[in-house]
Amino acid sequence: MKLEKICVLGLGYIGLPTASTFASHAIKVVGVDVNPHVVQSLQNGQLHIYEPGLRTMVLSAVQSGNLVIKSRPEAADAFIIAVPTPFKEEKKADLTYVESAAESIVPYLRKGNLVVLESTSPPLTTTQIIAPILEKSGLIAGVDFMLAYSPERVLPGQILRELIENARVIGGIDRASAEAGRELYKTFVRGDIILTDATTAEMVKLMENTYRDVNIAIANEFSRLADRFGVDVWEAIQIANLHPRVNILNPGPGVGGHCISVDPWFLVEAAPDITPLILNARQVNDNQPAFVTELVERALGRNLAGSRIAVLGLAYKPDVDDMRESPAVEIAHKLIDAGCLVQAFDPFVPGKEVQGIQTVASLQEAILGVDIIVLLVAHQEFKKLTPAAINQENKTAVILDTVNGWPAADFEAAGHRFFRLGVG
Numbered sequence: 086m087k088l089e090k091i092c093v094l095g096l097g098y099i100g101l102p103t104a105s106t107f108a109s110h111a112i113k114v115v116g117v118d119v120n121p122h123v124v125q126s127l128q129n130g131q132l133h134i135y136e137p138g139l140r141t142m143v144l145s146a147v148q149s150g151n152l153v154i155k156s157r158p159e160a161a162d163a164f165i166i167a168v169p170t171p172f173k174e175e176k177k178a179d180l181t182y183v184e185s186a187a188e189s190i191v192p193y194l195r196k197g198n199l200v201v202l203e204s205t206s207p208p209l210t211t212t213q214i215i216a217p218i219l220e221k222s223g224l225i226a227g228v229d230f231m232l233a234y235s236p237e238r239v240l241p242g243q244i245l246r247e248l249i250e251n252a253r254v255i256g257g258i259d260r261a262s263a264e265a266g267r268e269l270y271k272t273f274v275r276g277d278i279i280l281t282d283a284t285t286a287e288m289v290k291l292m293e294n295t296y297r298d299v300n301i302a303i304a305n306e307f308s309r310l311a312d313r314f315g316v317d318v319w320e321a322i323q324i325a326n327l328h329p330r331v332n333i334l335n336p337g338p339g340v341g342g343h344c345i346s347v348d349p350w351f352l353v354e355a356a357p358d359i360t361p362l363i364l365n366a367r368q369v370n371d372n373q374p375a376f377v378t379e380l381v382e383r384a385l386g387r388n389l390a391g392s393r394i395a396v397l398g399l400a401y402k403p404d405v406d407d408m409r410e411s412p413a414v415e416i417a418h419k420l421i422d423a424g425c426l427v428q429a430f431d432p433f434v435p436g437k438e439v440q441g442i443q444t445v446a447s448l449q450e451a452i453l454g455v456d457i458i459v460l461l462v463a464h465q466e467f468k469k470l471t472p473a474a475i476n477q478e479n480k481t482a483v484i485l486d487t488v489n490g491w492p493a494a495d496f497e498a499a500g501h502r503f504f505r506l507g508v509g
């Protein structure tokens with residue numbers, strides 16, 4: 086199979102690293118995005134997202150001439166779809182981006198092409214949604230062109246390394262499609278490449294994220310139980326995990342991001358009659374921000390209305406700039422709605438507006454004059470904070486740590502009342 090030129094549709098957290106990694110392995114890549122801001126920024130050498138090492142890689146891929154940025158696809162040997170698959174209000178998968186990306190390939194599809202869907206998708210999307218759209222070209226999937234599903238499993242913050250090192254699952258609509266996928270990805274993948282069918286590959290991705298979600302839900306529920314029974318959940322988890330077959334994850338302020346808080350809904354939607362556990366786990370994690378908001382009120386020891394609160398971190402996890410579905414953002418909104426004066430700061434978006442929350446420009450500004458400091462994201466910058474540094478701006482604030490990021494004893498010794506999620 087000829088693989089000299091590929092077209093990557095969607096230049097976000099997944100598509101841009103994928104496009105530039107292929108380009109840095111001597112493949113001609115057309116990177117396509119429908120968002121004019123994304124196309125213009127990249128054409129001007131600016132990145133619209135942050136991922137360590139990505140800027141250097143994209144700039145050199147563009148300079149080498151192997152990566153060109155366009156607003157629509159063109160003829161190529163292979164097409165990779167890496168567009169968003171969010172959910173709609175009612176927690177149903179929104180496949181409009183995936184569908185329109187597939188539609189946009191139709192005029193350029195040629196005999197012998199390979200199309201790979203990377204976007205996380207409900208079971209049967211590749212065979213029942215993507216194949217029929219591509220067949221509008223008059224070509225037949227599995228006969229004239231090959232079609233595969235290959236989930237992306239990289240960790241934001243580590244994407245460039247994991248793209249290469251992680252095992253990659255490639256599910257073909259037939260064996261030839263899976264093998265063509267292997268030909269394509271072995272350009273740069275050093276981990277195992279596992280071939281399977283398209284629907285199994287779709288399920289694998291959803292099962293991985295659902296497994297994480299359910300396990301975080303139980304940790305979150307344990308944090309509430311510990312809170313009620315006067316136990317330190319962090320210590321209890323550490324002890325329980327000494328058991329050779331137990332590995333409890335960490336509780337926290339909730340579950341966010343584009344994947345774990347979204348993907349389980351695709352299974353619930355696809356088969357609501359047989360997924361009560363998955364649904365309940367989603368609800369437990371979705372309710373955790375409300376539990377944290379209650380904790381803020383308890384730690385303050387008075388009504389939230391009129392309180393001045395430093396919210397440290399808005400991202401959905403440490404050391405990334407991704408605020409999608411972030412529980413920290415939800416907690417900030419809940420506090421604002423309860424009448425608090427919120428001084429939010431996230432080192433990845435200093436001074437910017439995040440989903441209606443105007444953040445302050447610096448940590449010092451965030452903690453100045455507040456009644457309570459709430460640590461919501463264990464960004465390195467926050468974890469390094471010492472009580473002495475906090476005391477320079479604020480000696481009296483109550484501290485609430487929801488991520489086990491700070492040593493209680495040090496803060497208490499410095500004169501702060503200290504609370505931690507899951508410590509009753």
Ligand SMILES: NC(=O)c1ccc[n+]([C@@H]2O[C@H](COP(=O)([O-])OP(=O)(O)OC[C@H]3O[C@@H](n4cnc5c(N)ncnc54)[C@H](O)[C@@H]3O)[C@@H](O)[C@H]2O)c1
Nearest residue numbers: 095096097098099118119120167168170185186204205237
């Ligand atoms: N971000 C992650 O960590 C991660 C990890 C694993 C899997 N995924 C999955 O990968 C997929 C992409 O996620 P992401 O985080 O890269 O999304 P993203 O929002 O960062 O980027 C998607 C890009 O696609 C563009 N786009 C939308 N419709 C398009 C179209 N028809 N043609 C071309 N471009 C189009 C958007 O403008 C956007 O720039 C999703 O299904 C997601 O669930 C993401």
